Amino acid sequence: MIDTDNIQTREQFVTFVHYLRDVYRNDPNRWENNTIESFLDALAGWVEDMDGAYLNWNKEMPQDINWSILAKMLDAATDYE
Numbered sequence: 001m002i003d004t005d006n007i008q009t010r011e012q013f014v015t016f017v018h019y020l021r022d023v024y025r026n027d028p029n030r031w032e033n034n035t036i037e038s039f040l041d042a043l044a045g046w047v048e049d050m051d052g053a054y055l056n057w058n059k060e061m062p063q064d065i066n067w068s069i070l071a072k073m074l075d076a077a078t079d080y081e
Contacts, residue, residue, distance in 0.1 A: 002016050028034045033042040046053070054061040 002019050004016065007013050007016055024031055024034065031039075033039040051061055
């Protein structure tokens with residue numbers, strides 16, 4: 001398991017994405033949202049509710065999220081080879 005609170009660099013983020021891929025590849029049933037449709041639905045739902053998650057974690061909600069870059073990453077992954 002990778003501690004997402006410690007991801008600070010592009011390389012650490014790429015390592016995390018590869019970790020998620022490997023977990024899915026080795027045991028897709030370990031993921032509750034193991035189709036692209038359910039994964040994207042869950043991602044959108046979590047982002048809509050993330051204020052509550054941070055409140056439950058007793059952490060301050062990040063204010064410096066670059067939503068445009070996140071959107072570009074997801075969009076690019078739909079057809080990047």
